[in-house]
Structure formats: C-alpha cells, structure tokens
Amino acid sequence: MNKIAPVLSFFKKRDDKPSDKELIRENPCIDCSLCLEVCDKGLWPSILLEDIKNGRFADSKKHGIDECNDCGDCTTECPMSIPLFKYLRLGKILSFYNGNKSGLIPILLELQSNFGYLPKDMVSHIARFLKLPEGHIHSVASFYKSLRLTPPGRRHVCICRGTACHISGAPQLTRDTEKLLGIKEGETSTDNEYTLDNVACVGCCALAPVITVNSETYGKMNSDKVQKLFKKTDTKDENPG
Amino acid sequence: MITADFRAKAEKEWQKITNPSIPQIFIGMATCGEAAGALSIYKSIESTLMKNHIEARIHKTGCLGMCYCEPMVDIIKPGQPRITYRNLEPETAAELITDYLVNNNYRTDLALGAWGEAIDGIPNLFEIDFLKYQERTALKNIGVINPEDISQYIARGGYKGFEKALCTQQDEIIDEVEKSGLRGLGGAGFPTGFKWKECRKTESYPKYLICNADEGDPGAYMDRSLLESDPHSVLEGMLIAAYAIGCSRGFIYIRDEYPLAIKRVRTAIEQMGQYELLGENILDSGFNFDIEIREGAGAFVCGEESALLASIEGNRGMPRHRPPYPAESGLWGKPTDINNVKTLANIPAIITNGAEWFADRGTGSSKGTAIFALTGKVANRGLIEVPMGITLRKIIFDIGGGIPNGKEFKAVQTGGPSGGCLPAELLELPIAFDSLAVAGSIMGSGGMVVLDEDTCMVDVARFFLDFAKQESCGQCIPCRLGTKQMFDILDDITKGKGRQTDIDMLLELSESVAHTSLCGLGRTAPNPVLTTLRYFQNEYEAHINHKRCHANVCRLLVEEGNIDE
Structure with a gap:
C-alpha cells in the first residue's frame, strides 16, 4: 500500500483520460507526487510536464528530462490518468531542438519514430510549442512522403519503385503482393497487420527488385519469395520466443 | 594538427591489420550487403571461430562496390595477402573459415581475387574486369576500411588534405579547386571552384555549407555507398570547403531512406569531435566549424538546392526562383554553399595531390x-x-x-x-x-x-513521367499539370488507346514543360520522353498503330494481342 493512499482516496480515481484541452487550460495534477516516487531515475514527471506545457525547455533539461528512459511507470501510477509518458517523450524531442522552428522536420520525424505516425493531438502541441500555426505543420506533414498522419499497420511493407526495380519486375511484384495481402498500394489491412506502400528508391539497385518490411531490406524478390516472406514472418510471430 | 604521434599510432594499428599476427576477417556490411545476408554470415563466422577456438579479429567494412558479389568476406591470414570471397551463404562461410584458417585450403571456388598479387589459381583482384578499368580516388577507401573507425581513415592518409589546407591561404585553395576543373557531380556540373569563390566574395555572415546527400534519383546509390563506407572523406571535404569559404556551420542533408548512412555519419561526426576536428579552434588554427545532420523526409524535389534550403528551414520543400543564387542568399538569407557528396569526396585528394594531378585525367571540359x-x-x-x-x-x-x-x-x-x-x-x-x-x-x-530487349521504352518513359508527376511539388503549373498530361498520354499509349496525334502532342508538351517550369525537376522531366522518341520512335508507332508491345511489357496490349491471335 502506498504511503499517501489514504489521502488519495479523497480523490475519485478518474477512468476517463483528461482531454488535451483540459490538460492545457486546467491542471488536473493534484500534486500527489506519486510519479516522483515511482520514477527509477529520480525525475519528477509532473514538474517536467509543467515545464514542457509552458515551453520552458531549458528548465526541463535542467530537471533532467534527457534521463527519462520511457518506462511509462509514471503514467500507470498517475491517479488522474495524465498521459505523462506521452508528454515526456514529446518534451525530450522538443527540448533537444530547444523549440527551434527550423527543427520542425527533424522533430516530426523523431515523433514519428516514437509513435509510428503523427498523432493529431501531438501535432497541435508542437504547433503551440514552436509558436507556429497548426496549418503550417499540416502543410509540411502532408508534403513529405515519409511523414504520415494515420497509423501504419504492424508491418510496413514498402516496394521499391526505383528504375532498376521497375525493369526487374517491381510492377508484377506489386500486383502479387497486393493479391497476397488483400490490400491495394497505400492501404492498411483491416486487422492493422499490413500497410503496403512504395518507396522512391532504397539504393539497393544491384539486388532489384527490393522490398522493405519495417526498414529491413529483402533483395532479389519474386512472387515465390514474397509468399515465403509473409508466410515466414506470420508463423514466426505466432510462436514468439 | 593531428599530432604526428597519433598518425603514427594509427598507421601502426593499420599495419597490424594488414600485416597481422592473427587472422583478420572483413565483412561488407553496407545496406546492400546486409540485404544480401551479411548479418547471418557474420553470426555464422563468429560461431565457427568460437567452435574451433580460432583467435581472429572481425572488422565490419563498407561495400567494395561489387554488389553482384554480395555478401563478401575478406580474409587476411598472417603472411598471406588479403583474399576476397564472394556470394557466400552462412554454410559456405563456415566451411570457408575451417578450410582456410584451419586446413590451409584457399577455397579457390569461392574466391574472387587476392589483393595485389595472384596466388594459386586466385586472380589479382584489381586485374579482374570489374576493377581493371576503374580509377578510384573518391572511392579509394570503400570496402577497405572500417567506416566507424577514424584511425583507419587517418592511417590511409586521411585528413592530410585538411592539414595542408590549414597551412594554405584560403584564396589559394579556391584557386586550386578552380584549376583542377572539378565540376559539381550532383547532376548540373557547375564548376565547384567558381561556386566557392562567389560564396566567399559575398559580404554577409555567418556563411553556411551544405552537403547535399538527398540522393533521390531512382536507380542511383553512389552517395549512400560513399557515406556508409567512407564517411570521413566527405566530412574532410566539407572541412576544407568550409575553411576555404569561411563557413562557420555546416549541414549534411541525408534522405531518411538511408538509415545506415545516417548512423555512420553520426558516428563519424562524434569521432571528429573527439579528435578536435570539429568545434571551436579546430587543430589550434582558430577556425571554428560544426556539422549537423538533417534528415530528408522522402521528397525527391529536395535534391534541388533551393528546395533543400526550404526543407532545412522547416518549410515545405518547394524550390524558389533563382537568382539570387544560394551563394548570395541561401539558408536564412545568408550566403550558402551547396555541394554534392561526390564533389566533396574529391576535394581532399585534389588538395593533397594538386590540381594538375586531378586535371590530368578526363576530357577537355570534364576533368577527373x-x-x-x-x-x-x-x-x-x-x-x-x-x-x-x-x-x-x-x-x-x-x-x-x-x-x-x-x-x-x-x-x-x-x-x-x-x-x-x-x-x-x-x-x-x-x-x-x-x-x-x-x-x-x-x-x-x-x-x-x-x-x-525485354524492356519496353514507352513503359520506361511512362515510368519516369509517373515519377515526375508524383514528385512534382505542385507549385508551378507547367510541371504540375504538364507532367500529368504527358503521363496520361503515355498511359493511354501503353493501354492500347494511343492516337495518331499523340507523338506530336508529346513533343509539344515536352517543349512547353521544359521551357516554362520553375526548377530543374520540371525543366528536365520531359528528357526521358524526348530521348525515347528520338531513338525509339518505332516502338511508339508500334504501340499506337499496331497495338503491339514487342517487349511484352504493356500488359493490356499483350493480353489483347493474344485474343486476336
């Protein structure tokens, strides 16, 4: 039993997550300091949250945000269900670029490598932090092909459409893969397992045609190999370990 | 200066690798090597060494450029030359280790070549056709050294060019580059020395230097290989350029489809910092310079220099009108010099060996x-x-x-x-x-x-227009709509819906797109169509008039043809 549990019982444990609007305008934090207690690194996540919310990146660095190891304990313990963990991640990225506007694209890329895509709420936070209009961020995010605003499937399959791949049979490979996975290019399967995309060129032209699955590269593909590749990864995942 | 001590130490260390007391094993671990299975080879070799209690050192090198032989492994046995083995599988790699290191069997069946001399049925590596006609200067280190170890680069004469540059007047360096006749190897072929001079002349500070590694061309991977296998040669080129022009901050813009290249460059930059090759007062010369990595985000047009600048500034990568050229007003309105990876990789050799040495090779206006x-x-x-x-x-x-x-x-x-x-x-x-x-x-x-002969030229033209259409930034109308129209016409032709007027229409459209587009992407987008029309017009005619695709690529035509027969 936690030390301050009796005090906590006065507050009703919230089941719903506070909305982002709430988080910014009001502060649902009740200063229980549970997050401080559970943090292995001795950080105080709720203080860091305040720093990040107010754009004080120098302070958040001073308070040791770089040491956060993304364990997520603070979020699970928070009696007010504040998604601390999400904010700390964002804060870490933003404090690295010190709220610099020119770091927008690296920030978005880093955010995407953390979440797999650019969640809408995070985009609006970035806009506020960098003092940019939200529309600008959307215009940038929709311009670049690597940035995506929708979550990809668990396995992100990209077929290379470089010249060497094209003449070595990439169009046929695309048709085979589409048939095998039951989705068209640019789509995500309904069970969120596969997303099929194309990539301009991964620079492995000597091994054409090339497919990448979650940034692992497979060369000299043909329809048999495609079948084997997706079968293999399927069975591997069914028996983890 | 990189102290003579350190250079001597690095050379001694390198000597230990090339003339070793225990076997040295080199595994090519660039992206292409890894895609071909170098990782499983690495594991297999490691476990074989353990099993047989062989003491050996494994190095991860880049790629020798012989992608058709991947995965490749080099072995130096004490007293033997370096031997390169090709197309290995995990099983054959394990066999090779036991056969060669334990039983002294060269395994000529797996060998590609021996470095420097032919032995026992293994040819000299540099005499085989693929390497015989090559003259490697910018690529001299790829596949030879471990790209993540700066001392190996230094041992092979690295940073000598930069040291020499630091003892030279800045204008003299630029003159030397100008005299060498080096032209931008990113595509446009603009004289590098002239660009530097313009940038140096502009009275505005700070100045920026950008290395353009946004290699978007489908079917090209030179920059990737160079950055993965020998990042320091490019970074040394950047140092020399920055010193000559007077830049205080540099960026290297790498596309994010090349994660390994980004990782290796990051490591290389860290190591440069450790050896005082970056930061304040570099090698006690009073010259300050820092390099930052910027990742591209999958936009081909960002290879165009003004779009690249917009991307680094955090905007949509849209080109702007030139002039003013970046040398006058570039990043954040300051003078900026932008050079391609390969151009910069040539700089150290030009400074070390002199302009005449470089200009000796090549033709009248294309040197090196x-x-x-x-x-x-x-x-x-x-x-x-x-x-x-x-x-x-x-x-x-x-x-x-x-x-x-x-x-x-x-x-x-x-x-x-x-x-x-x-x-x-x-x-x-x-x-x-x-x-x-x-x-x-x-x-x-x-x-x-x-x-x-199995390639249909109309299909190739259609492929490139499809690419240009997708990658057009959409800012200027000729490029946005012109490429779309051209693509539609080509698409119709490949689907058997070609009309007699199509060829004239394509020529007319090509001319307007080429002449009225804002940036290089639009201006050159019609080139694939124009050249295929110029040299392969008969194929277009066969598609339009006879609904035939002789290469059997255009599916709808092929299928209809079958029904007719």
Whole structure:
C-alpha cells in the first residue's frame, strides 16, 4: 500500500483520460507526487510536464528530462490518468531542438519514430510549442512522403519503385503482393497487420527488385519469395520466443 | 594538427591489420550487403571461430562496390595477402573459415581475387574486369576500411588534405579547386571552384555549407555507398570547403531512406569531435566549424538546392526562383554553399595531390573521374569510378560484363528521371558532361541503368513521367499539370488507346514543360520522353498503330494481342 493512499482516496480515481484541452487550460495534477516516487531515475514527471506545457525547455533539461528512459511507470501510477509518458517523450524531442522552428522536420520525424505516425493531438502541441500555426505543420506533414498522419499497420511493407526495380519486375511484384495481402498500394489491412506502400528508391539497385518490411531490406524478390516472406514472418510471430 | 604521434599510432594499428599476427576477417556490411545476408554470415563466422577456438579479429567494412558479389568476406591470414570471397551463404562461410584458417585450403571456388598479387589459381583482384578499368580516388577507401573507425581513415592518409589546407591561404585553395576543373557531380556540373569563390566574395555572415546527400534519383546509390563506407572523406571535404569559404556551420542533408548512412555519419561526426576536428579552434588554427545532420523526409524535389534550403528551414520543400543564387542568399538569407557528396569526396585528394594531378585525367571540359551506379540488366552490377571520357561500351561490356542470359542490349538510361535513354548506336559515346547533353541525356548524379530487349521504352518513359508527376511539388503549373498530361498520354499509349496525334502532342508538351517550369525537376522531366522518341520512335508507332508491345511489357496490349491471335 502506498504511503499517501489514504489521502488519495479523497480523490475519485478518474477512468476517463483528461482531454488535451483540459490538460492545457486546467491542471488536473493534484500534486500527489506519486510519479516522483515511482520514477527509477529520480525525475519528477509532473514538474517536467509543467515545464514542457509552458515551453520552458531549458528548465526541463535542467530537471533532467534527457534521463527519462520511457518506462511509462509514471503514467500507470498517475491517479488522474495524465498521459505523462506521452508528454515526456514529446518534451525530450522538443527540448533537444530547444523549440527551434527550423527543427520542425527533424522533430516530426523523431515523433514519428516514437509513435509510428503523427498523432493529431501531438501535432497541435508542437504547433503551440514552436509558436507556429497548426496549418503550417499540416502543410509540411502532408508534403513529405515519409511523414504520415494515420497509423501504419504492424508491418510496413514498402516496394521499391526505383528504375532498376521497375525493369526487374517491381510492377508484377506489386500486383502479387497486393493479391497476397488483400490490400491495394497505400492501404492498411483491416486487422492493422499490413500497410503496403512504395518507396522512391532504397539504393539497393544491384539486388532489384527490393522490398522493405519495417526498414529491413529483402533483395532479389519474386512472387515465390514474397509468399515465403509473409508466410515466414506470420508463423514466426505466432510462436514468439 | 593531428599530432604526428597519433598518425603514427594509427598507421601502426593499420599495419597490424594488414600485416597481422592473427587472422583478420572483413565483412561488407553496407545496406546492400546486409540485404544480401551479411548479418547471418557474420553470426555464422563468429560461431565457427568460437567452435574451433580460432583467435581472429572481425572488422565490419563498407561495400567494395561489387554488389553482384554480395555478401563478401575478406580474409587476411598472417603472411598471406588479403583474399576476397564472394556470394557466400552462412554454410559456405563456415566451411570457408575451417578450410582456410584451419586446413590451409584457399577455397579457390569461392574466391574472387587476392589483393595485389595472384596466388594459386586466385586472380589479382584489381586485374579482374570489374576493377581493371576503374580509377578510384573518391572511392579509394570503400570496402577497405572500417567506416566507424577514424584511425583507419587517418592511417590511409586521411585528413592530410585538411592539414595542408590549414597551412594554405584560403584564396589559394579556391584557386586550386578552380584549376583542377572539378565540376559539381550532383547532376548540373557547375564548376565547384567558381561556386566557392562567389560564396566567399559575398559580404554577409555567418556563411553556411551544405552537403547535399538527398540522393533521390531512382536507380542511383553512389552517395549512400560513399557515406556508409567512407564517411570521413566527405566530412574532410566539407572541412576544407568550409575553411576555404569561411563557413562557420555546416549541414549534411541525408534522405531518411538511408538509415545506415545516417548512423555512420553520426558516428563519424562524434569521432571528429573527439579528435578536435570539429568545434571551436579546430587543430589550434582558430577556425571554428560544426556539422549537423538533417534528415530528408522522402521528397525527391529536395535534391534541388533551393528546395533543400526550404526543407532545412522547416518549410515545405518547394524550390524558389533563382537568382539570387544560394551563394548570395541561401539558408536564412545568408550566403550558402551547396555541394554534392561526390564533389566533396574529391576535394581532399585534389588538395593533397594538386590540381594538375586531378586535371590530368578526363576530357577537355570534364576533368577527373565519374562515379556511376551500374545497375539493371547487366551481369556485374555495382559501383564504379572511371575516368571521364570512357565510352559507354567499355563501361557496359568490359566492366559490366555485358547483358546476362544471352539477351540483346537495347539502351542505357543515365541521369535518372532528368536524363535520357541512349541506344546501341551511341555505345561509342565518350562519357562527359557535354557529350551526354548533346545526345539528349545528362550526366546526372550517376545512375546508369542498362535496359535489355525485354524492356519496353514507352513503359520506361511512362515510368519516369509517373515519377515526375508524383514528385512534382505542385507549385508551378507547367510541371504540375504538364507532367500529368504527358503521363496520361503515355498511359493511354501503353493501354492500347494511343492516337495518331499523340507523338506530336508529346513533343509539344515536352517543349512547353521544359521551357516554362520553375526548377530543374520540371525543366528536365520531359528528357526521358524526348530521348525515347528520338531513338525509339518505332516502338511508339508500334504501340499506337499496331497495338503491339514487342517487349511484352504493356500488359493490356499483350493480353489483347493474344485474343486476336
């Protein structure tokens, strides 16, 4: 039993997550300091949250945000269900670029490598932090092909459409893969397992045609190999370990 | 200065590797090697060494450029030359280790070549066709050294050019580069020395230096290989350029499709910091410089310099009108010098060996060497560095080993989506900036895709227009709508809906798109159509008039043809 549990019982444990609007305008934090207690690194996540919310990146660095190891304990313990963990991640990225506007694209890329895509709420936070209009961020995010605003499937399959791949049979490979996975290019399967995309060129032209699955590269593909590749990864995942 | 002590230590360390007391094993671990299975080879070799209690050192090197032989392993046994083995599988790699290291069997069946001398049925590596005609300067270290170890680069003469530059007047360095005749190897071929001079002349501070590693051309991977296998040569080039121009901050813009290149460059920059090659007061010379990595986000147009600047500033990568050129007003309105990876990689050698040495090779207005990624339907696919002026035939048939499976050569595509397709009649064409332009193609960044008789030229033109259409930033109308219209016409032709007027229409559209587009992407987008029309008009006519695709590529035509018969 936690030390301050009796005090906590006065507050009703919230089941719903506070909305982002709430988080910014009001502060649902009740200063229980549970997050401080559970943090292995001795950080105080709720203080860091305040720093990040107010754009004080120098302070958040001073308070040791770089040491956060993304364990997520603070979020699970928070009696007010504040998604601390999400904010700390964002804060870490933003404090690295010190709220610099020119770091927008690296920030978005880093955010995407953390979440797999650019969640809408995070985009609006970035806009506020960098003092940019939200529309600008959307215009940038929709311009670049690597940035995506929708979550990809668990396995992100990209077929290379470089010249060497094209003449070595990439169009046929695309048709085979589409048939095998039951989705068209640019789509995500309904069970969120596969997303099929194309990539301009991964620079492995000597091994054409090339497919990448979650940034692992497979060369000299043909329809048999495609079948084997997706079968293999399927069975591997069914028996983890 | 990099102390003589340190250089001597690095050289001694390198001596221990090339002339070792225990076996040294080198595994090519660039992206192409890893895709071919180098990781499983690494594991297999490691476990075989453990099992047999062999003491050996494993090095991860980059790629030797012989992608058709991947995965490759080099072994140096005490008292023996370095021997390169090709196309290994985990099982054969394990066999090789026991056979060669334990039983002294060379395994000639797996060997590709021995470095420097032929032994016992293994040819000299540098005498085999693929390497015989090459002259490697910018690529001299790839596949030889461990890219994540700065001391190996230093041991092979690294940073000597920079040290020499620091003892030279800045204007003299620029003169030297100008005298060498080095031209931008990113595609446009603008004289590098002139660019530097312009940037140095502009009175505005701070100045920026950008290394353009946004290699978007499909079918080209020279920059990736260079950054993955020898990042320090590019970074040294950046240091020299920054010192000569007077830049205080540098960026290296790498596309995010190359994660390994980004990782290796990051490591290299960290190591440079440790050896006082970056930061304040570099090597006690009073020169300050820092390099930052910027990742691209998958937009081809960002290879265009003004779009690249917009991208670094955190905006949509849209080109703007030039002039003013970046040398006058670039990043955040300050003078900025932008050079390609390969251009910068040539700089250290020019400074160390002098302009005359560089200008000795090549033709009248194209000096030095050209780096190509030779891919497509050719037997020996890989990375080559050849002196300018070499003929296409020599590249494709002597170095590349001709067309596999007994097929007929049809065309070679150079310069990616901005270049063109050159037919068999032009095989004797010497490679140089001007000669390629006359033939309707461009040097480009160095992609060279060989096409055989199974390739339909209309389909190739359609492919490139599809690419240009998708990658157009959408800012100016000729490019946004013109490429779409051209694509639609080509798409119709490949689907058997071609009209008699299509060819004239394509020519007319090409002309307007080429003349009225804002940036290089639009201006060069019609090149693939123009060259295929110029050299392969009969194929267009067969598609339009007879609804036939002789290469059996255009599916709808092929299927309909079958029904007719």
